Amino acid sequence: xxxxxxxxxxxxxxxxxxxxxxxxxxxxxxxxxxxxxxxxxxxxxxxxxxxxxxxxxxxxxxxxxxxxxxxxxxxxxxxxxxxxxxxxxxxxxxxxxxxxxxxxxxxxxxxxxxxxxxxxxxxxxxxxxxxxxxxxxxxxxxxxxxxxxxxxxxxxxxxxxxxxxxxxxxxxxxxxxxxxxxxxxxxxxxxxxxxxxxxxxxxxxxxxxxxxxxxxxxxxxxxxxxxxxxxxxxxxxxx
Ligand code: SAM
Numbered sequence: 001x002x003x004x005x006x007x008x009x010x011x012x013x014x015x016x017x018x019x020x021x022x023x024x025x026x027x028x029x030x031x032x033x034x035x036x037x038x039x040x041x042x043x044x045x046x047x048x049x050x051x052x053x054x055x056x057x058x059x060x061x062x063x064x065x066x067x068x069x070x071x072x073x074x075x076x077x078x079x080x081x082x083x084x085x086x087x088x089x090x091x092x093x094x095x096x097x098x099x100x101x102x103x104x105x106x107x108x109x110x111x112x113x114x115x116x117x118x119x120x121x122x123x124x125x126x127x128x129x130x131x132x133x134x135x136x137x138x139x140x141x142x143x144x145x146x147x148x149x150x151x152x153x154x155x156x157x158x159x160x161x162x163x164x165x166x167x168x169x170x171x172x173x174x175x176x177x178x179x180x181x182x183x184x185x186x187x188x189x190x191x192x193x194x195x196x197x198x199x200x201x202x203x204x205x206x207x208x209x210x211x212x213x214x215x216x217x218x219x220x221x222x223x224x225x226x227x228x229x230x231x232x233x234x235x236x237x238x239x
Contacts (some may be wrong), residue, residue: 005081006093012071013063014085014111014135016049021133022086024193026187028092029066029184031186032068035179037169039225040129047069047155047233050077050128050155051073052075053078054077054078055077057081057123058078058079059078059125060081060117060122061081061082061126061127061128062083062127062130063130063131064111065089067082067105068128071097072215074104078230081105083112083115084110085108085109085112087109092106097205105237111133112127113136113139113140114139115143119153120146120147121147122152123148123153124154125155126156126157127158129159130158131156131158132158138216141212141216142217150238152238153236154218154235154236155235156235157229157232158209158231159230160203160206160209160230161205161229161230162225162229162230164227167227167230175200177192179193179197205229207223209223209234210222214236220237221235222235233236
């Protein structure tokens with residue numbers, strides 16, 4: 001897969017994103033630890049604490065990939081549907097579930113923009129490090145709203161823009177130089193990781209993304225920045 005960063009047409013972006021995750025699926029979990037120094041585990045733990053999954057709840061973990069968020073929520077008793085556009089990521093997730101003898105998860109291939117579920121099926125919708133890869137974000141947010149029950153909650157964990165002075169520059173240098181290098185060494189795929197870094201840079205800032213969530217119909221929207229907003233948890237409610 002090779003990327004120029006000019007505007008690409010939507011079908012082309014969706015295809016490229018597919019290529020990236022098929023390429024990295026096998027090394028995905030190792031790379032997350034390498035790139036974040038293990039911190040992604042803490043961010044995901046905090047995210048799931050905010051979601052507060054409860055036994056008996058139906059939760060859709062969108063762009064659920066290899067299951068990191070889904071496993072944490074299933075451990076707390078929720079019935080989790082893991083949906084992802086990429087069958088290779090899902091396949092790794094299903095193998096991990098088998099290894100840990102984790103049952104009760106449903107794995108399904110879905111595009112976040114056009115879900116096959118009926119309306120009002122879920123108590124919560126989670127999406128972690130997924131939304132920035134989606135081509136039509138407003139369409140995905142509208143679908144999140146549609147499939148949630150009234151009283152349901154939306155939670156998104158995503159890289160954003162840190163507001164800490166100086167930190168942004170250090171992070172930019174790190175992400176543009178070191179992350180593609182790590183991608184090359186560990187996953188033998190520099191281009192895919194270059195794309196991932198670029199997709200973070202292009203993603204709307206915290207206030208703009210919160211406004212997009214409100215535009216999709218969610219209320220009581222909230223943002224919780226971590227590391228000054230390097231990573232953020234956005235949430236909202238369907239009432
Ligand atoms: N949520 C997992 C985690 O936190 O480890 C996986 C995150 S991974 C960085 C991003 C995932 O988004 C990939 O598995 C990719 O296939 C998926 N994805 C990208 N575009 C998507 C779309 N339009 N619909 C559904 N999933 C999508």
